[in-house]
Amino acid sequence: MAQIVIIGGGPAGVTAALESARLGAEVILIEAAHLGGRATWHSLVPSKVFLSAAEALTAAHPWLENPPSRPDLGTLRARVRAQAETQSQRQRRALSQAGVRLIEAVARFEDPRTLRLEFSTGHSEHLNVDRVILATGSEPIFLPGLKPDGQRLLAPRAMANLSDWPEHLIMIGGGVTGSEYVSFFSQMGVPTTWVTDLPTFLPRAEPEIAAGLVAAMEARGVNLYPNAPVARAENTGSGVRVTLQDGRTLEGSHAFIAIGRRADTDRLNLDAAGVNVTRQGVVVDNYGRTSQPHIYAIGDVAGPPFTVNRAQAQARLAVRHALGLPTPPLETIVPVEAVYSDPQVAQVGLSEAEARHLGRTIQVLRADWDQALKAHLIGHTQGVLKLVVDAENGRLLGAAALGNHAVEVINALSLALQAGATLAHLAQWAPAYPTLGDLVRAAVDGYGV
Structure with missing residues (x-):
């Protein structure tokens, strides 16, 4: 029986362990902290609890004369803990039922075939390995002068204790985390200032879609500071002072630091394993294989983009490849990138600019959110859907959307993209009515298909 050792118990590691067990391998999963990883305990689950609360409250606004403006923070904190614990317990049960051996320890390579396991009790032992999958995730980046204190200088980890x-x-930070928490706090009526050192907020998003989110935040009263690198953030005791590199200062009660993440490789001792690492993360091929053929790396530890769906797709492919099974390369997987702000941002495949840069002759099909009856029923009619289509063969190349439940619209289009769908296929789609899927029909009908 093939043996697979997985280091890291976040979404990527758990997915890899369950897939390995399903395919008949002997599986050992090593996790140094809490099963579920940072995604469950510090980032994804907590943020989505906060955002779900905001969505539930704002969904009721059109129907209530005096809608509540904010949820109780104590209730939110309890909800975060309950959801994290439930998710971790659910994963533990699934691993146990699959026959996965779970070891709670820090794993370090002593050579390419030997791990040293260090336990919280202080003792250690060695483990000889056949195949290894690294899934240690990523950690937030903090700089001198830009470090959270858990009181007034916040980071995602501190939100569960707010x-x-x-x-x-x-x-401070214009990426996905910054976008989601700016959306949440501004929805909750908290005066908010948004600062980034880049020319634009949400730089990975399709420019028109990102600009639409920024406009929505500005309309909500958010103060915007693009092109504004921060020199330091200080807790003054009664508030915070944020000093920009150009000398300007911003005053507030709290600052939230979300300037990026990096692959977490510090404790692995990869030099001893002979595994190549760059500033982006562990170097892998299109199957997740590192410079050591028996060692794979998946998810955030293998570099950006840092998304759970991409990490889980990598996990399944890496496991199959490690076991010698037929496996498509990772480039065939086209994950959705999503921002759970209000309005939501979602995209998949090529953007308009990317397609033109590649020399493709394209059509851009559009539909406005208010063209869907469902948007009017739920009271959220602002938004846009863009389809990028190859003008020569009608094949869908990419899609992007800004609007309420935009992620669900793009999810459907990601399957169409993966299947090589054309405008002719989309023209035959008959989604349930009324749904936001009607936006796809509206975009295609606009071009006479």
Whole structure:
């Protein structure tokens, strides 16, 4: 029986363990902290609890004369803990039922075939390995002068312990985490300032879609500071002072630091394993294989983009390849990138600019959110759907959307993209009515298909 050792118990590691067991391998999963990883305990689950609460409250606004403006923070904190614990327990049960051996320890390579396991009790032991999958995830980046203190200088980890609503929040960072928490706090009526050192907010998003989100935040009263690198953030005792590199200062009650993430490789001792690593993360091929053929790396530890769906897709492919089974390369998987702000941002495949840069002759099909009856029924009619289509053969190349439940619309289109669908295929789609899937029909009908 083939043996697979997986280091890291986050979404990628758990997926790899369950897939390995399903395919008949002897599986050992090593996790140094809490099963579920940072995604469950510090980032994804907590943020989605907060965002789900905001969505539930705002969904009721059109129907209530005096809708509640904010949820109780104590209730939110309890909900975060309950969801994290439930998810971790669910994963533990699934691993146990699959026959996966779970070891709670820090794993370090002593050579390419030997791991040293260090336990919280202080003792250690060695483990000889056949195949190894690295899934240690990523950790937030903090710089000198830009470090959280858990009180007024916040980071995602601190949100599960937030005891008071900020009087004025300064968000430092224009990526996905910054976008989601700016959306949440501004929805909750917290005066918010948004700062990024880049020319644009949400730089990975399709430019028109990102600009639409920024406009929505500005309309909500968010103060925007693009092209504004931060020199330092200080807790003054009664508030925070954020000093920009050009000398300007911003005052608030709290600052939230979300300037990026990096692959977490520090404790693995990869030099001893002979595994190549760059600043982006562990170097892998299109099957997740590192410079050592028996060692694979999946998810955030293999570099950006840092998304769970991509990590889980990598996990399944890497396991199959490690076991010698027929496996498509990772480039055939086209994951959706999503931002759970209000309005949501979602995209898949090529953007309009990317397609033109590649020399493709394209059509761009569009539909506005208010063309769907469902959008009017739920009271969210602002948004846009863009389809990028190859003008020569009608094949769908990519899609992007901004709007309420945009992720669900793009999810459907990701399957169409994966299947090589054309405008002719989309023209034959008959989604349930009324749904936001009607937006796809509206875009295709606009071009006479």
